[in-house]
Amino acid sequence: MDFQLSDDQRALRQGMRELLAGRFGRDRMRAALDDGGGVDRALWRELGEAGFFALRLPESRGGAGLGLPEAVLLFEEAGRSLLPGPLIATHLAAGAVKGAAEGEAVVAVLEEGRPAGHLGEADGVLVLGPEEARSVVPAHPLPATARQVRSLDPLTPLWRLTGPVGAGEILPGGPRLREEGTLLAAAEQLGSAARTIEMAVQHAGAREQFGSPIGSFQAVKHLCAEMLVRAELARSAVYAAAVTADRTEIASAKLLADEAAVRNARDCLQVHGGMGFTWEADVHLHLKRAWLRSGQWLTAAAAEEVLAADLR
CATH class of the missing domain: 1.10.540.10 (Acyl-CoA dehydrogenase/oxidase, N-terminal domain)
Structure with missing residues (x-):
């Protein structure tokens, strides 16, 4: 397959x-x-x-x-x-x-x-x-x-x-519409998580400290690597749920995508340093949208209840 x-x-x-x-x-x-x-x-x-x-x-x-x-x-x-x-x-x-x-x-x-x-x-x-x-x-x-x-x-x-x-x-299909909306919201979160990885890597390659790009520092490498792992894990879950359209898998996809979007935006802020918090930078916009979207369609608490019910 x-x-x-x-x-x-x-x-x-x-x-x-x-x-x-x-x-x-x-x-x-x-x-x-x-x-x-x-x-x-x-x-x-x-x-x-x-x-x-x-x-x-x-x-x-x-x-x-x-x-x-x-x-x-x-x-x-x-x-x-x-x-x-x-x-x-x-x-x-x-x-x-x-x-x-x-x-x-x-x-x-x-x-x-x-x-x-x-x-x-x-x-x-x-x-x-x-x-x-x-x-x-x-x-x-x-x-x-x-x-x-x-x-x-x-x-x-x-x-x-x-x-x-x-x-x-x-x-x-009322309940079905909610599930489909949840999956599409997870897809939006996935896109945001992927974009903040690109922003972090680009900044880490261009910004220099002590005569070297900050991307050469191990701590920054670890942050970027963790961002990629979260996004790819969420991607697998979102794509799988899109194929199966299973309620439990959709809940899992939303949970993972919310985490990837929020945590990746926060780590991207760390890579950018102080300038990441300024209005001129776009990083904070991804974080705010990710926070807002995590409370829409299916919250983390509701998704966890769906997953727990599936285990009974």
């Missing part, structure tokens, strides 16, 4: 990397910070035209007819670039919310007891309950109980609702 990526999968991943490098490079990312992290509607439509949201819809419904493994590759690239916006919810809502598949609509996700990202600019809401999922369209006007709260991630505006958002339409 061959577990290597196919040529088509590599081409899909490379195409998305090139698209995001051209449309959401560092300059655009920094401009998005100045704009408060809002959704770039032009880029959103371009992602829709590229098939990002309709990737898993059948060809008969205007999609590409691909599966979770291919979706994981695209969301991994989104995580690398710190692309803002409710990508996962819009992807899951493709085919259920008008315009979501084409990138014409922005769909936010709302879970009970948790703040919702980008709710203020969403055209629809994907409401996740314990046993069901509902789509609410339109999302505006927001209920009077909605209020914006301070966000850890400057690219993710957060809103909190203390009342109902609306009745909405019941979507099939």
